Amino acid sequence: MSFFDYFRKRPKSASLAKDRLSIIVARERAGGSRNDRADYLPQLQQELLAVIARYEKIDISNVVVSLDRHGGSEVLELNITLPEGSQPPASGSPRPSFA
């Protein structure tokens, strides 16, 4: 450590630890580590994708399912981006068959 370093204020490691922990703890709580009810989110995303894929060619990254918390209530957010230029399926386009 040089003489001048002595006067320079460096961030203390404890405050770094606290900042990193605040973020990870908040994220894990929201992700369901304190609430295992939201375990189904990845599966929900897969199943939604399977349903949408029957009508539209769509990439998995265009289906986003997330669970947010606002005060006491939980909000399930579903965001599906349809490909550009997509059209509502005309009759004769692939549909589930009821044969």
Add this chain to the structure above:
Amino acid sequence: MSKVVVITSGKGGVGKTTTSANIATGLAQEGLKTVAIDFDVGLRNLDLVMGCERRVVYDFVNVIRGEAKLQQTLIKDKRVESLYVLPASQTRDKDALSAEGVGRVIEELKEMGFDYIICDSPAGIEKGAQMAMYFADEAIVVTNPEVSSVRDSDRVLGLLAAKTSRAELGGQPIRTHLLLTRYSPAMVKKGEMLSVGDVLELLGIPLLGVIPESKAVLQSSNKGTPAILDETTDVAQAYLDVVSRFVGQERQHRFIEEEKRGFLGRLFG
């Protein structure tokens, strides 16, 4: 009324077994009939820390499987009246602990009139740890002022709120307490260690006590004598306070601030 208390943490090596041994001993010293159960199947250690390893004949899994009676398996402490140890098994069978079997043993201990049933949890969040917390009324979460320990403690708090008998039956939630161990006020002062306040803010559960980093912990486990029995050490004082608070007495928190040392103390310390 019996109380089932789990000593848990998620992370290993933070002081669960030391805490179980000291709190069980302290409660028994208060005249309360206490048993400490080692849930670490395959890695039994509470017997060593309590100094009764040579007196183990049967173990927890023997009792669950009906191979031994509870009375003949419990080891009565030779130093403190009304203190007992139920040692873990050294079997490698991971499924040796069943919820049904553990529940039956805890029920029998309650019928035997134990005031406190202390469950020393293994590290991790697998079966053994889940069984140790499943029947708990209260939980003492042992945490070091260190990032991985705090994160794991938070995860364990999630499990306590979701994967226990009280959570599943919709009863009163388990009462949780934070015990901060291996605390070094000098490092906190220099900004090199998370402070009590930081950890409390992150975990959001009430503080039961702070145990200072001390040589006395290693020395006591070397001897197989819980530190609380030698009242001259700071660790013993800290655990005595913890036990008093746990049974509902008021005790000022100590060992949070750096000890003030005089000029001579600094010279010869």
